[in-house]
Amino acid sequence: MxxxxxxxxxxxxxxxxxxxxxxxxxxxxxxxxxxxxxxxxxxxxxxxxxxxxxASAVAPPASLRETILQQLAAEPVAANREVAPVVEQEKVVQMEVTSRPAIPLFMRYAAAAAIILLVASAGLNFYYFTKYREFSQAYDRLLAQQAVLAKNSAVLQTKLSTYEHTVAGLTDTNMVAIKMNGTSAPASPDRSSLATVYWDTRSKDVYLMVNNLPQPETGKQYQLWAIVDNVPVDAGMLDMANGHVMVKMKNIPRAQLFAITLEQAGGSPTPKGPMYVLGKV
Known part of the structure; x- marks a missing residue:
């Protein structure tokens, strides 16, 4: 812990x-x-x-002590005496008078002081409980803000790492850049389309960067193809949210051409949709 x-x-x-x-x-x-x-x-x-x-103690009014003393002095020092008559049949009535001892004055002062302290203590407890609740709510808000900041920081760190990887790939001498133009693709729906394949000649890893492709409609997704001996080989699906950085696709040992078609979301085993760009290795 x-x-x-x-x-x-x-x-x-x-x-x-x-x-x-x-x-x-x-x-x-x-x-x-x-x-x-x-x-x-x-x-x-x-x-x-x-x-x-x-620091927050509030002194009682100066008149409070005098008021309590006057009220105490106005009470009889001795309690009413109790008279217990005893009547016996055919006997003379006899009265026995007993008296209660007077309550010492200092005990009255102590009782009054105890009441004042009790009221003050209750007020103080309520005050601190209210402050504690306010502090607890403020602490919860700070925790929520910290969680949001941490999440945003993680997103920014991920983006920074992605851009660093992109820059490293662009400057790697083992990378071969293959431009895929819309004008090269037969009957391209958008002749201004442009994308670039970066092919690592050592590892044969393939990276794709979108330069210009139309945003696909709902339910559609771009798919990269490697043309190997006139046979299209699936090289992976493109997520347009990450299209403007180097996105790692599938490993392709050899190819003569690369192309991108628009397929149903999730991809197709063979090209069925329109070809947007095409590039020769």
Whole structure:
């Protein structure tokens, strides 16, 4: 388990504020005992709470103490005495009077102070719970933003690697560039079409780069063919989303011509659609 990720999960705040359930509380206490970083994070958060409470403490009005003292002084020092009559048949009624001891004044002060502290504590708990919820929501938003940035970074890194590969292929002396023109293809639907095959003379790997091809309609896809001894050999399907960089196609050991036709999406075992470009090796 990554300790920093565990600390950043919000468990420290949940434990200190009393929001963690029994299982989380036991796990957190075990983690505090095993890892000094977790214990330090708990102590730091508790210290932050204490410092914030001291900084945010609101002194009661000066008149509050005087009001409490006046209310206490207005009450009788001794409680009403209880008179317990005892009546016995054919006997003289006797009255026994007992008195309750007076409540010490300092205990009344202590009770009033306890009530004030209880109210203040409840307000403070609510305040910190609200802040914790705000921090937790902000943290979730930051995590979502970080995920988006990481995804965008990965996409950019992939594109950069692709362009670097394209540049490396264009400058490789073992690469043979074969221009395929629309004007070379019989009855090409678009005479301005142009694509280039890069054929590695050592590995026989084939790469295709689209210079100009019309966007195919839905359900259609361009297919590259290698003409070997007048027989068309499937060299792979073209994804137009990646067509303007060097796209690796199928390995072709030898060929006299390369051509591109427009086929049904997924390809065809033999050319059936119109030929857009053709180039001689």
């Amino acid at each position: 990554n300790i920093q990720e565990y600390i950043s999960s919000g468990i420290v705040e949940s434990y200190v504020l009393g929001l963690a359930d029994e299982a989380e509380r036991l796990e957190f206490e075990q983690m505090c005992a095993r890892h000094a970083e977790v214990l330090a994070a708990r102590d730091a958060f508790e210290m932050d709470l204490e410092q914030h409470a001291i």
